[in-house]
Amino acid sequence: MSTAKNVLFIMCDQLRYDYLSCAGHPSLATPNIDRLAARGVRFSNCYVQSTVCGPSRMSAYTGRYMRSHGSTQNGIPLRVGEPTIGDHLREIGVRSALIGKTHMVADQEGMQRLGIDPASIIGVHVAQCGFEPYERDDGLHPSTEYDPDPAYDRYLRDLGFDADNPWEHFANSSEGDDGEDFNGWLLTHADKAARIPEEHSETPYMTRRAMRFIEEAEAKGERWCAHLSYIKPHWPYIVPAPYHALYGAADVKPPVRSEAERIDPHPVLAAFQAERYSVNFSRDEVREKVIPAYMGLIKQIDDQMGVLFDFLERRGLFENTLIVFTSDHGDYLGDHWLGEKYMFHDVSVKVPMIVYDPSPKADATRGTVRDELVEMIDMAPTFLDFLGGEARPHILEGRSLLPLLRGSSDRPWRSFAVSEYDYAGDRARLALDLPVTDCRLFMITDGHYKLVTGPQVPPMLFDLASDPDELTDRGRDPAMAGVIERLEAALTDWLQKPANRITVPDRWVTAADEKFPRFDPLIEQGVLIGYWDEAELAAQHAARDAWLAERRGQ
Numbered sequence: 001m002s003t004a005k006n007v008l009f010i011m012c013d014q015l016r017y018d019y020l021s022c023a024g025h026p027s028l029a030t031p032n033i034d035r036l037a038a039r040g041v042r043f044s045n046c047y048v049q050s051t052v053c054g055p056s057r058m059s060a061y062t063g064r065y066m067r068s069h070g071s072t073q074n075g076i077p078l079r080v081g082e083p084t085i086g087d088h089l090r091e092i093g094v095r096s097a098l099i100g101k102t103h104m105v106a107d108q109e110g111m112q113r114l115g116i117d118p119a120s121i122i123g124v125h126v127a128q129c130g131f132e133p134y135e136r137d138d139g140l141h142p143s144t145e146y147d148p149d150p151a152y153d154r155y156l157r158d159l160g161f162d163a164d165n166p167w168e169h170f171a172n173s174s175e176g177d178d179g180e181d182f183n184g185w186l187l188t189h190a191d192k193a194a195r196i197p198e199e200h201s202e203t204p205y206m207t208r209r210a211m212r213f214i215e216e217a218e219a220k221g222e223r224w225c226a227h228l229s230y231i232k233p234h235w236p237y238i239v240p241a242p243y244h245a246l247y248g249a250a251d252v253k254p255p256v257r258s259e260a261e262r263i264d265p266h267p268v269l270a271a272f273q274a275e276r277y278s279v280n281f282s283r284d285e286v287r288e289k290v291i292p293a294y295m296g297l298i299k300q301i302d303d304q305m306g307v308l309f310d311f312l313e314r315r316g317l318f319e320n321t322l323i324v325f326t327s328d329h330g331d332y333l334g335d336h337w338l339g340e341k342y343m344f345h346d347v348s349v350k351v352p353m354i355v356y357d358p359s360p361k362a363d364a365t366r367g368t369v370r371d372e373l374v375e376m377i378d379m380a381p382t383f384l385d386f387l388g389g390e391a392r393p394h395i396l397e398g399r400s401l402l403p404l405l406r407g408s409s410d411r412p413w414r415s416f417a418v419s420e421y422d423y424a425g426d427r428a429r430l431a432l433d434l435p436v437t438d439c440r441l442f443m444i445t446d447g448h449y450k451l452v453t454g455p456q457v458p459p460m461l462f463d464l465a466s467d468p469d470e471l472t473d474r475g476r477d478p479a480m481a482g483v484i485e486r487l488e489a490a491l492t493d494w495l496q497k498p499a500n501r502i503t504v505p506d507r508w509v510t511a512a513d514e515k516f517p518r519f520d521p522l523i524e525q526g527v528l529i530g531y532w533d534e535a536e537l538a539a540q541h542a543a544r545d546a547w548l549a550e551r552r553g554q
Contacts, residue, residue, distance in 0.1 A: 003319075003320055004221075004223045004320065005223065005320050005321070005322070005386060005387050005388070006223060006224050006225065006226075006317065006320060006321040006322070007089075007094075007224075007225040007226070007321065007322045007323075007324075007383050007386065007387065008210075008214075008225075008226050008228065008312075008321055008322070008323045008324070009085075009225065009226065009227045009228070009324050009379065009383070010228045010229075010230075010305075010323070010324060010325045010326070011057075011060070011100075011101075011227070011228070011229045011230070011324075011326055011327060011328060012230050012232065012233065012301060012325075012326070012327040012328075013053065013101060013139065013229075013230060013231050013232065013233070013234035013327065013328055014233055014234040014235070014327065014328070014329060014330065014331045014341065015233055015298065015301075015327035015330070015331075015351070015352060016327075016330040016331055016333070016347055016351075016352075017044075017046070017327075017330060017346070017347075017350045017351050017352045018347070019294075019295070019298055020033055020034070020298075020352055021033075021034055022034040022037045022038075022042060022354075023042070023044075023352065025253075026253070027247065027250075027251040027295075028247070028251070028295050028298060028299065029299075029302075030298065030299070030302040030305075031302065031306075032302045032303065032305035032306035032309060033301075033302050033305055033325060033352075033354065035306075035309065036305070036309065036323060036325055036354050036356055037354045037367070038366070038367045039318075039356050039366055039367070040323070040354055040355050040356030040357065040362075040366065040367075040405075041354070041355050041356075041357075041362075041365050041366075041368055041369070041370055041404070041405055042352075042353070042354050042368075042369045042370075043353040043354075043355070043369075043370050043371075043372065043374045043401075043404075044369050044370065044371050045350065045371050045372065045373050045374060045417070045447060046326065046350060046351050046352070046353035046374040046375070046376070047349055047350055047351075047373065047374070047375055047376070047417040047418075047419055047443075047445070048060075048328060048329050048349060048350075048351055048375075048376045048419060049065055049066055049375060049376055049377055049418070049419055049420065050066050050072075050329075050419060050420050050421055050422075051329045051330075051341045051342055051343065051344065051348045051349050051419065051421055052073065052074055052329065052341065052342060052421065053074060053101075053103040053328055053329070054071060054073065054074040054075065054076065054103040054104065054105070055071055055072055055073060055074075055076075055420070055422070056328040056329050056376065057101075057102055057103050057104070057129075057328050058071040058078050058082075058104065058129070059376055059377050060085075060328070060376045060377065060379050060380070061084045061085050061086075061102070061104075061129045061130070061131075061380070062078070062082050062083065062084050062085075062377075062380065063085070063377045063378075063379065063380030063381055063395070063396035063397060063398045064082070064377060064395070064396065064397050064398075064499060065377065065397055065418065065420070065498070065499075066420045066422075067420060067495065067498055068397060068498045068499050068500065069082050070082075071104075071105075072420075072422040073422045073424070073425050074103065075105055075425075076105065077104075077105045077106055077107040077108070077109075077110070078104055078105070078106075078107060078129065079107050079110055080107045080110035080111055080114060080116070080126055081110075083130070083395055083502065084129045084130030084131075084380075085129070085130060085131075085225065085227075085379070085380045085383060086125060086128075086129060086130025086131040086132070086225075087125070087130040088130075088380065088383075088384050088389060088392065088396075089225050089383065089384070089387060089389070090125075090130070091389070092384075092387060092388065092389045093223060094223045094224065094225055094387055095132065095217055095222045095223065095224045095225070096130065096131050096132060096224070096225040096227070097131060097132045097133075097134040097213050097217075097224065097225070097226055097227065098128060098129070098131035098132065098133050098134060098135070098136055098227050098229065099134050099135050099206060099209050099210045099213055099226060099227065099228050099229065100135070100136070100137055100139075100206050100209075100210075100227070100228055100229030100230055100231065101136075101137060101138045101139050101229040101230070101231050102128065102129050102131070102136060102138065102229065103138055103328075104127075104128065104129045106118070106126065106127035106128075107126070108127075111123060111126060111127070131227060134209070134213045135151055135206075135209050137150045137151065137152055137202075137206070137231070138231070139202065139231025139232075139234065140231070141153070141165065141167040141168065142165075142168060142185075143164060143165045143168060150167065152166075152167060152171075152202065152205060153165070153166045153167055155200075155205065156170060156171070156196075156200065159200060161196070161200070168183075168184070169181070169195070170194070170195045170196040171194055171195075171196045171200075171201055171202055172184035172185070172194060172236040172238055173189075173194065173195060173238070174189055174192035174193055174194055174195060174238065175195050184236040184237075184238035185235075185236050187237065187280060187286055187289065187290050188289065189238060190237040190238055190289045190290045190292075190293040191244065191289045191292065191293065192238065192244060193239070193240055193241040193244040193245070194238045194239060194240040194241075194244070195240075196240050197240065198240040198241065198242070198243070198300070201239075201240045201300070202230075202231055202232065203230055203232055203297075203300050203301055203304050204300075204304055204307075206228065206230060206231075207228070207304040207307055207308055210226055210228040210308065211308065211311050213226055214226060214311075214312075214315075214317070218315065223387070225383060225387075228308075230301060232297045232298075232300070232301060233294050233297035233298050233301070233331075237290045237293045237294055237297070238293060239293050239296040239297045239300060240300075243296035243297070243299055243300045244292075244293060244296055245296075246292075246295070246296050246299055247291075247292035247295045247296060247299075248288075248292055249288040249292070251291075251292060251295060252287055252288055252291045252292065253291075255282075255284075255287065255333075255334045255335055256335040256336065256347070256469045256470075256471070257282075257334070257335055257336050257337050257471070258471045260471070260472070261336055261337055261471065261473075262337055265473070266452075266457070266458065266460050266473060266475065267431075267432055267457055267458075268343075268423065268428055268432065268441065268454070268457055269336075269343060269460070269473075270431075271426075271427065271428035271431040271432060272338055272340075272342055272343055272426075272428060273336075273337045273338060274431070275339070275340070275427065277339030277340050278332075278337060278338045278339045278340070280339065281332065281333060281334035281338065281339035282334055282337045282338075282339075283334075286334070287333065287334045290333070291333055294331070294333065305325070318356075318358060319358055320358055321358060322355070322356065322357055322358065322382075322383070322386045323355070323356040324353070324354070324355050324356075324379065324382075325352065325353075325354040326351055326352055326353045326354070326376070326379075327351040327352055328351070328376075329341045329348060329349065329351060330346075330347045330348045330349070330350065330351060331347070331348070332345070332347055332348055333347070335347050336470070336471075342421060342423065342426070343421075343452075344419060344421070344441070344443040344450070344452050344460075345470045346464075346468075346470065349419050349443060351376070353374055355382070355401060355405060357386070357402065357405040357406065359405075359406065361406040361408070362405045362406050362407075364406075364407050365404075365405055365406065365407050370404055371447070372404060372413045372414075373413070373414050373415075373416065373417040373445070373446075373447055374401065374404075374417075375398055375414075375417050375418075376398075377396070377397055377398030378398035378399055378400070378401050379398065380396050380398060381393075381396045381398045381399055381400040382398075382400045382401045382402060384396070384400070385400035385402050386400075386402060392505065393505075393506065394499065394501055394502060394504070394505045394506050395499060395502045396499075397499050399413075399414065415446060415490070416444050416445065416446050416487075416490050416494070417444070417445050417447075418442065418443065418444050418491070418494055419442075419443040420440065420441065420442055420443070421440070421441045421443075422439060422440055423439045423440075423441065424436040424437075424439035424440075426439075432456075432457070434455075434456055437455075438454075438455040438456050439454075439455075440454050440455060441453070441454040441457075442454060442491055442495075444487050444490060444491045444494070445464070446487070446490075447464065448463070448464055448465050449461060449462065449463055449464065449465075449483050449487060450462045450464055450470070451475075451483075451484060451487040451488065451491070452475075453488065453491070458475055458476060459475040459484055459488075460473050460475040461473065461474045461475040461477070461480050461483065461484055461487075462474070515544075515547065518543050518544070518546075518547045519540050519541075519543035519544045519547060520540050523537070523540050523541065523544060524544070
């Protein structure tokens with residue numbers, strides 16, 4: 001058994017924070033994920049930095065807010081030069097591999113401008129968030145040029161599941177008694193079993209690929225960071241037998257919504273409530289078909305966590321591997337008269353976050369729940385800290401969670417969590433008749449109140465303490481003016497401090513601090529600014545010489 005430290009970074013797609021039994025779901029049992037929570041820490045207030053896949057993941061991989069890394073929406077490239085987890089860990093000798101989804105779009109124009117060959121080692125790393133793409137699969141492969149011919153399709157064809165699009169035909173569609181095709185993209189078919197045998201569906205397949213990577217890395221004696229990134233329970237909402245039949249309408253929690261939310265709602269909220277996915281998810285018959293499938297997909301993930309954790313146990317890897325289980329954002333599922341995930345209610349912007357730290361220093365916190373405001377950008381600094389890398393606060397805007405995991409935090413934790421959404425590419429921009437540059441929303445929460453604001457739209461405000469379901473928008477309540485002003489001031493302060501100086505650390509900036517009180521450091525470089533005569537310059541040289549003599553005598 002290797003004693004070198006490793007990281008296993010497990011991310012689901014569109015998994016709500018409250019759809020785990022350890023988080024209180026009344027009928028969805030997730031014993032294997034619960035087992036990890038019992039061995040680690042469950043953070044009850046983890047916020048993603050954007051409520052859509054691409055920007056949320058880019059924040060996770062860079063450890064930086066969306067306003068800093070610039071990938072503001074799905075399809076917008078992460079610019080060349082943005083350092084990522086893979087880059088930071090490669091510098092300390094850790095092999096970082098992607099198994100599954102990133103939703104990254106490479107900056108092909110930037111690579112061409114810099115003369116980077118996309119097929120080169122550097123080009124591959126730049127195009128894959130710094131990861132080695134052991135098997136990248138962003139999980140959506142319709143019968144178009146959207147993302148054709150994944151390795152998973154070849155796997156299915158090798159098993160005899162041959163079709164023009166095996167991913168769509170077998171893994172994400174069902175078959176009627178007379179052989180008819182039931183397209184899994186359509187919500188009405190969510191209650192049917194996918195054609196694919198369960199063992200060959202996407203979740204078990206990607207679990208096996210992750211275990212294969214770990215076996216190979218261990219055989220080579222490599223330190224590793226494995227990013228196992230599942231596409232599910234993201235749509236298409238369809239799951240193979242027996243998971244399609246494990247849950248029914250009786251297991252569907254009542255929607256969290258009120259009629260008041262549709263009476264004079266916030267204009268951006270109203271625009272998203274009018275989208276097709278929201279209109280359909282507001283219908284009870286849709287929720288009663290789709291949510292049992294969503295739960296079945298989660299149950300399948302939990303079963304695969306059992307397979308994966310048993311594998312790690314057999315290899316002794318729980319002794320030296322930091323394990324994270326999380327999601328890139330949630331899913332409204334009809335709550336607040338919404339589908340998808342684009343606004344900032346907790347069911348969308350808050351995600352499960354379970355972290356297992358193998359260090360004996362973490363023994364005192366095992367099985368606990370912590371309510372500090374944690375952000376997805378905390379992953380990169382946590383991994384770097386655990387694996388022995390040097391802290392990089394001038395680049396990484398998140399904070400290492402190790403002090404919280406080990407009960408040793410000696411400085412105040414963050415006071416606010418922030419998330420962003422760029423809705424310029426949504427129909428909401430047309431509904432509100434706004435320019436592209438004004439279609440930005442910002443969420444800031446201190447754990448008690450949550451403010452959502454943006455250019456040319458009124459604020460939304462929720463009192464999470466008295467209204468945890470976020471049913472009453474108090475953004476236009478005069479009694480809340482002071483709270484809004486305080487949160488807006490905090491947001492303005494945050495906006496004024498982007499981490500843009502990423503080429504040099506703070507110590508480069510502060511290197512001359514101890515010299516300034518004694519002499520002008522520029523004289524060491526022969527740069528003489530503002531001096532009147534030789535005597536004034538000579539005094540500075542004498543002060544420098546005295547300082548140097550004192551240092552030699554220490």
